[in-house]
Amino acid sequence: MRELLAAREGDATPLYLQLARNLRQHLASGAIDAGSALPSERDLSAVTGMSRVTVRKAIEQLIAEGVLVRKQGSGTFVARRIDAAGSVLSSFSDDARARGEDPGTVWISKAYGEPTEEEAAALGVAAGTRVARLGRVRLSGGEPLAIEHAVVPAHHLPRLEAVDTSLYAALAAAGVRPATGTQRLRACLATPTEAGILSARANAAVLRIERVTRTAAGEAVEFTRSVYRGDRYDFVSELSGLPGGGTTAD
Known part of the structure; x- marks a missing residue:
């Protein structure tokens, strides 16, 4: 998973958008089933080596796109079609x-x-x-x-x-x-x-x-x-x- 979510050297795209793109591709591959919980911000930060602020912004981007959904008190989940x-x-x-x-x-x-x-x-x-x-x-x-x-x-x-x-x-x-x-x-x-x-x-x-x-x-x-x-x-x-x-x- 670390390789999938790693930033690309020389890519001028903001880190959070790189992470959002890589997460989107990772989810599209079926690595995490629809309806399942996304790893926590802390875990994603540890896996990717990125700050929790960057991870949070990437997650917010995917929530805005409808790829992820946040359920109050439960966490963030992969959206179901x-x-x-x-x-x-x-x-x-x-x-x-x-x-x-x-x-x-x-x-x-x-x-x-x-x-x-x-x-x-x-x-x-x-x-x-x-x-x-x-x-x-x-x-x-x-x-x-x-x-x-x-x-x-x-x-x-x-x-x-x-x-x-x-x-x-x-x-x-x-x-x-x-x-x-x-x-x-x-x-x-x-x-x-x-x-x-x-x-x-x-x-x-x-x-x-x-x-x-x-x-x-x-x-x-x-x-x-x-x-x-x-x-x-x-x-x-x-x-x-x-x-x-x-x-x-x-």
Whole structure:
């Protein structure tokens, strides 16, 4: 490990950036499993011969890049890439639990109001229809991963206080179950506010997602706009061949 993390003679790059680069390559090789703890600053300092200040700056750089994550009171860990099924209608909370992590929510807003023209069109409701507005930060294992803003026709959610961690659980309790949906993803850069909320670096890559879900009868349930950390998420979809076994290669 000492050889992998050693500084290069004649390299004018600041030492902490050299160490960050070498650590990044070391982790990419699979030397430390995703989710495992990084050696302590003291151990890395002893191995590399660099000061703890240099080691700390290198670690902070990799945390800003999303390569590492720091968990309060536990240490620094190699970040896991999350494979999210892009073709399956599921909730953030259920996905987190399926990974063995506890979902969490920090509420930004929770109130009734009227939809904008775009929201009314997406939900197929008339202007002036009463809707529930739900803004929140989604956490998994205590780490902020997404910001969600959902708009739901109020008759689907007669009691806002019923919405705790999972919107879908509150809808199910009210007898409403999303059965189908349409989802659109775009790659963008985080705004300064989004980066701050998600503990990401300035101008970090994010995935902007718009989702409209419907009941089996075709009634719109929600119109949700989300921002997911691009350094943590891969959205994966199953593909099938064309009828008759053809391809699009030609």
